[in-house]
Structures are given as structure tokens and as C-alpha cells.
Amino acid sequence: MSTKILSIETSCDETSVAIVVDGREVLSNVIASQIDVHQLYGGVVPEIASRQHLGHISFVVGQALSQAKLSLQDITAVAVTQGPGLVGSLLVGLCYAKGIAFGRRLPLIGVHHLEGHLYANFLLSTPPTFPLVCLVVSGGHTDLIYMRRHGHYRLLGRTRDDAAGEAFDKIARVLNLPYPGGPHLERLAATGAPTIPFPRARLEAGSLDFSFSGLKSAVLNHIHNSQQRGEELFPAAVAASFQAAVTEVLVEKSIEAALTTGVRNLCLAGGVSANSALRSAMGQAAQAHGLQLFVPGVELCTDNAAMIGAAAYYRWRAGAASDAELNAQAMLPLINWAVDSGDNSA
Amino acid sequence: MAVVEGSMVRSEVSWYGERGHASRLLPAADFVLLQASVEREALTGIAVCEGPGSFTGLRIGLSFAKGLAESLNVPLVLVSSLLGLAAQCELYPGYIVPLLNAQRDEYYAAVFKSDKQGLTRLTNDLAVKKRELRLWLKGLGVRECLLTGEATDEAGCEAVGEVSCAVAPVWVRSPRAGALGVISRSFPTTDPKVARPNYVRSSSARPKQGGI
Ligand SMILES: [Zn+2]
Numbered sequence: 001m002s003t004k005i006l007s008i009e010t011s012c013d014e015t016s017v018a019i020v021v022d023g024r025e026v027l028s029n030v031i032a033s034q035i036d037v038h039q040l041y042g043g044v045v046p047e048i049a050s051r052q053h054l055g056h057i058s059f060v061v062g063q064a065l066s067q068a069k070l071s072l073q074d075i076t077a078v079a080v081t082q083g084p085g086l087v088g089s090l091l092v093g094l095c096y097a098k099g100i101a102f103g104r105r106l107p108l109i110g111v112h113h114l115e116g117h118l119y120a121n122f123l124l125s126t127p128p129t130f131p132l133v134c135l136v137v138s139g140g141h142t143d144l145i146y147m148r149r150h151g152h153y154r155l156l157g158r159t160r161d162d163a164a165g166e167a168f169d170k171i172a173r174v175l176n177l178p179y180p181g182g183p184h185l186e187r188l189a190a191t192g193a194p195t196i197p198f199p200r201a202r203l204e205a206g207s208l209d210f211s212f213s214g215l216k217s218a219v220l221n222h223i224h225n226s227q228q229r230g231e232e233l234f235p236a237a238v239a240a241s242f243q244a245a246v247t248e249v250l251v252e253k254s255i256e257a258a259l260t261t262g263v264r265n266l267c268l269a270g271g272v273s274a275n276s277a278l279r280s281a282m283g284q285a286a287q288a289h290g291l292q293l294f295v296p297g298v299e300l301c302t303d304n305a306a307m308i309g310a311a312a313y314y315r316w317r318a319g320a321a322s323d324a325e326l327n328a329q330a331m332l333p334l335i336n337w338a339v340d341s342g343d344n345s346a
Numbered sequence: 347m348a349v350v351e352g353s354m355v356r357s358e359v360s361w362y363g364e365r366g367h368a369s370r371l372l373p374a375a376d377f378v379l380l381q382a383s384v385e386r387e388a389l390t391g392i393a394v395c396e397g398p399g400s401f402t403g404l405r406i407g408l409s410f411a412k413g414l415a416e417s418l419n420v421p422l423v424l425v426s427s428l429l430g431l432a433a434q435c436e437l438y439p440g441y442i443v444p445l446l447n448a449q450r451d452e453y454y455a456a457v458f459k460s461d462k463q464g465l466t467r468l469t470n471d472l473a474v475k476k477r478e479l480r481l482w483l484k485g486l487g488v489r490e491c492l493l494t495g496e497a498t499d500e501a502g503c504e505a506v507g508e509v510s511c512a513v514a515p516v517w518v519r520s521p522r523a524g525a526l527g528v529i530s531r532s533f534p535t536t537d538p539k540v541a542r543p544n545y546v547r548s549s550s551a552r553p554k555q556g557g558i
Binding site: 040041045047048050051054055057058059061062072087088091092093094095096097098099100101102103104105324325326327328 | 366368369370371372373375376386401402405406407408409410411412413414415416417418538539540542543545549550551552553
């Protein structure tokens with residue numbers, strides 16, 4: 001019999017519920033966005049996000065079930081994002097999931113948000129095979145992760161300061177772009193040319209870590225200086241040049257990570273991987289190096305519950321359901337759940 | 347958490363602490379059902395505290411209650427935390443004022459009157475400035491009352507004004523799920539999908555005023 005997982009994701013400002021069959025088939029993936037509300041504040045207000053989640057959750061679940069033409073009786077297990085994220089938001093999804101799981105006597109599977117992003121790749125019609133390297137790039141993370149098999153993660157590199165998405169948001173804010181900054185900055189960049197030589201932080205030789213604070217300061221200085229000198233500022237050129245600098249480093253390090261670990265499969269994941277400049281640059285570089293690139297569709301790159309359902313399936317199949325005391329955690333490291341037998345098989 | 351049948355509390359468990367409520371929901375639910383020898387499928391309704399109180403705490407309770415009510419296909423009943431506290435002191439003949447810490451120098455408060463007719467609510471659940479508590483009570487014509495709730499000691503120790511306050515014994519000052527369950531029977535049911543807490547206060551965030 002197939003495994004139908006009802007999955008819930010409420011880690012930030014999107015209430016999402018999905019039904020995923022056997023970790024492969026997405027029957028529904030409903031997302032209630034709160035962008036309109038938070039736009040008024042120029043960013044996500046945690047207390048408001050939590051209130052919105054609680055107001056939306058039942059309706060989003062109802063929609064996910066009806067789109068999938070299923071009722072709660074058909075569900076095999078309940079999955080929920082456990083962290084990292086806004087703890088108040090996470091708690092709404094988690095406690096609601098506990099209520100559903102308890103009422104229906106279903107197993108509950110807590111999923112790491114990043115693991116979800118990563119597993120969006122396994123929803124592709126041709127999913128990646130192991131071993132693989134995945135660049136997880138979002139507002140909170142810029143991580144290069146090596147996976148030998150399901151549930152087995154090795155961190156190859158990470159940002160030492162800002163996450164790439166965070167840098168996008170900050171630059172968008174100083175360019176007076178509305179919230180959320182990333183997509184607006186991308187749109188602006190598409191109208192300009194990368195004519196300003198902003199720095200690329202490559203760090204010491206062999207390091208797969210990232211750093212975006214120097215780039216961020218350079219962009220801020222550029223804006224500040226041109227204002228001081230009374231020169232005209234070309235926001236589209238700033239956006240395009242900034243995006244080019246971020247993209248170049250992300251692509252370089254991802255390719256380097258794949259080459260040094262000898263994997264053939266490179267995956268992209270996380271909100272920033274919805275950025276089309278990054279997608280196409282990564283595609284070209286992967287092809288040039290004979291690597292197979294996997295990139296989830298845009299709707300599966302940004303926060304959604306289908307990715308949580310995909311990750312939950314492999315956890316559940318491995319017998320790694322959560323215990324009754326599962327709690328939400330604002331900070332949560334990505335922990336291996338694969339039983340490590342030391343071999344290299346997937 | 348409690349299992350209530352009619353006016354009888356079949357089982358009840360309470361625990362304290364700023365954090366960790368979410369992690370104890372399932373063990374507590376298992377425990378109270380087991381102690382009451384009741385299967386979850388036999389529950390006919392879920393009562394839950396609607397507030398006021400800690401925003402996060404209210405959401406933990408209500409999120410769980412929503413999920414439970416929806417999955418069991420039973421109605422939800424929302425009960426005020428202050429009413430629950432007042433009901434625990436119903437033996438006191440007169441005005442009962444439950445107080446909870448609301449931060450920002452305020453209490454969550456309401457005034458109830460207990461007499462032969464039972465418990466009557468005289469005000470909505472409100473946030474009241476701590477230093478204006480006695481003035482507020484005086485304005486309502488309260489000369490004598492019983493204070494209860496977690497902020498009892500703090501409010502009771504203030505210089506005695508023209509309102510004389512008795513204090514409830516400590517063992518009735520904490521909210522009990524059993525009492526909440528019993529009084530929930532006289533309240534209308536709510537569709538769990540639309541149920542929301544009574545926060546009393548809005549989020550403290552202010553919309554940005556143009557520019558950055
Ligand atoms: Zn995310």
C-alpha cells in the first residue's frame with residue numbers, strides 16, 4: 001500500500017500543507033502566503049506570522065485534502081517542520097500536527113527545514129542518485145552538503161557571516177525595494193548590466209566556505225559614495241553587479257565541491273535557488289564540467305510542505321519517526337539519521 | 347490537561363514551566379486518557395483556554411486542540427483563562443478578580459461576581475495598567491474583592507487603597523484544566539477551523555512609515 005504523508009510547514013511566513021505519496025508524487029501542495037501582511041512592516045513580524053499561521057492552518061489542511069481528493073482517514077503519517085525557523089511559527093504547525101497525529105493515531109515525523117529543501121530534488125521526475133553534492137542557499141543558509149545516501153549529510157562548506165539570501169534582502173532594502181527583497185532584486189537586476197566590479201570573497205585556497213559581508217559592505221559603500229559625490233546611482237546596475245558577484249562565488253564553490261568529492265550529481269535547493277540567474281549560471285558550469293545538475297521547480301525551491309513530505313518519507317521508511325516529545329527548535333543542526341554501516345551504498 | 351465527564355473530572359495533570367509545553371502535549375494526553383480509561387475516539391468535544399495569557403502558550407494549546415478536534419471530528423469550546431480562575435474561587439461570596447501578568451506593566455484582568463445565582467461576569471477580559479488597578483476597581487464600584495491568579499501576590503502587596511483585597515489561597519491560583527472542562531459545558535461550541543485565541547492585545551509591531 002502506498003504511503004500518503006500529510007506534511008505541514010510553518011517555519012517562517014508561509015503556511016503550507018501538502019500530501020505526498022511515497023516521497024515521489026505530490027497530490028497537493030497548498031501555500032498560504034502572508035507577504036501582503038508583512039509587507040506593511042518591511043519584513044516578517046514573528047508575532048503576526050504566528051497569529052496568521054494559526055488562523056490559516058485548518059483551511060490550508062482542508063484545501064490540501066480536497067485537492068488530493070482524500071480525507072484524514074487515508075493518511076499514513078503526519079510530517080512537520082521541526083526547525084530551524086521562527087519558533088512561534090514552528091510551534092503552531094508542530095502542535096497542530098501533534099493534534100492530528102494523536103487524534104488519528106498516526107506516526108509523527110519531524111523534519112529539518114533544510115533537509116526539506118534538499119529533498120525537493122527527490123520530487124523531480126528523474127531524482128538524483130548518490131553520492132551527490134547539494135548547495136542549499138536561502139535567507140538563513142548557504143551550505144554545501146555532501147550526501148552519501150538518504151539521511152547522511154556531511155557539511156563541506158558554509159557561510160561564515162551572512163547567508164546569500166540575507167545579503168539579497170539587505171541590498172534590496174537599501175535599494176528601497178519592497179519585501180520580500182530577493183525576487184524584487186532579481187527583477188531589477190534583469191534590467192541592468194553587471195558593470196560594477198564588486199569583490200568576490202574566495203577565502204583561503206581549498207576552503208568551500210562562503211563570505212558575503214565584504215560584498216555587502218562594498219555595495220553599501222558604492223551606494224553611499226555615489227550619494228556623497230552627488231553622482232547618479234544606477235540601481236539596476238548595482239543589483240545586476242551584486243547578483244553576478246554572489247552567483248559567481250556560489251557556482252564556483254559548488255563546482256569545486258563536486259570535483260573535489262568526485263560526485264557526478266550536483267543539486268540546488270533553497271529559496272535563493274529560485275533565482276534564474278543562479279539557475280542558468282549553475283547549469284552552464286555543471287555542463288562545462290560534465291556534471292549532472294538537479295534543480296527543483298521554482299515552486300518547490302521556495303518554502304513549501306511538499307518538500308517536507310518528501311524528506312519525511314525517507315525518514316519514515318528508515319524507521320526514523322519522531323518520539324512523542326518532539327519540540328520546535330529555532331536553531332537546529334542537520335543531523336544524520338541514517339544508520340551508518342560505513343559502506344558507500346545509497 | 348484533563349478528561350472530564352459531565353461535572354466529574356476523571357483525570358487531570360498539570361505541569362509548570364516557561365518552556366516545554368509543546369513537548370509534553372502527547373505524553374500528557376496519553377496519561378489523562380489512560381488514567382480515565384477513555385479511548386480518544388470516545389471524546390465528544392475538546393475544551394481549550396482561549397486566553398488571555400502568553401501568546402505562544404495560547405497558540406500551543408489551541409493548535410493542538412484544533413488538530414485534535416478536527417481529526418476526531420468533534421466540536422471545540424473556548425473558555426477564558428480568567429473565567430476559569432474565577433470559577434475555581436466560586437465559594438467566595440462577592441467580587442472575584444483574577445490577575446495574570448501581561449508584561450508592559452499591565453495585568454490581564456476581569457471582574458466577576460459570585461453569589462447564590464452563581465458566577466456573573468462584570469467586565470470583559472482586559473489589559474489593565476498595574477498602577478491603575480485599584481482605581482479601575484473603584485470605578486467599577488468594587489470596594490472589597492478576592493484576588494486570584496498568578497499575579498495575586500504582586501497586586502495584593504501594593505499599598506492598600508480604598509479597595510480591600512483578600513487573596514485566594516495558592517492552591518486555587520493556577521489554572522486547572524479540570525475546572526475549564528467542567529465550565530466549558532455551559533458554553534457554545536466553536537468550529538475548530540475558525541477558532542482563535544483572545545489575545546486581548548494586538549501585536550506590538552508598528553507598520554513602517556514610508557521609506558526605510
Ligand atoms: Zn526555507
